[in-house]
Amino acid sequence: MQNRKQLIHAAADAIHKYGIRGTTSARIQELSGLSRGMVNLHFGSKEKLLLAVAEELSARYARQWKAIADNPEFGPADKLISIIKADFDPLVLNARDVAIWFSFRAEALSNPHIFPFIDSRDKGFRAVIQDLLKQIESEGEYEDIDAKLATDALIALLEGLWTDYHLHSEIFNPEEALKICLYVLQSMFPKHFVTQSFHM
Structure with missing residues (x-):
């Protein structure tokens, strides 16, 4: 649950800094400090994370x-x-x-x-x-x-x-x-x- 919240917060920060189209998995990973695999584990895809x-x-x-x-x-x-x-x-x-x-x-x-x-x-x-x-x-x-x-x-x-x-x-x-x-x-x-x- 904590990792899920952390990813949502990081994705929001990325959107704020780079916009929707500039929000890449790499940038979310960098801001969250979590591995790319965590996005797929908790959301299935970057798009579903952004929807969250x-x-x-x-x-x-x-x-x-x-x-x-x-x-x-x-x-x-x-x-x-x-x-x-x-x-x-x-x-x-x-x-x-x-x-x-x-x-x-x-x-x-x-x-x-x-x-x-x-x-x-x-x-x-x-x-x-x-x-x-x-x-x-x-x-x-x-x-x-x-x-x-x-x-x-x-x-x-x-x-x-x-x-x-x-x-x-x-x-x-x-x-x-x-x-x-x-x-x-x-x-x-x-x-x-x-x-x-x-x-x-």
């Missing part, structure tokens, strides 16, 4: 928002704000992991096995956001609100902010990113977000 890296990134991201969504002590607005804050948490939003994420995205169309792990948020995430917005819509008796369109808008905004981080990580401000998201939510659901704190 994508799966690990996806799982780490999902653990963040699922823990919040399942918390019975939070109301829908608090859950939504907490999920947005988690999107800017260094645990998932850091230069190394985001660079790896975008490297996988560059290969997604030519490798359908990768696509489910790096799609624009999976169906589960989208369903949770839409359900929270429907609850907020019902609580506030908002008229002319389309929860699906609001979900699409919020996810597109988060995607754009991740791209901005990827390109400008040295000047990206998570607190400012949170303010942008809450500003948009305020425009749609003013009864729920007008008094919310804008701090991470």
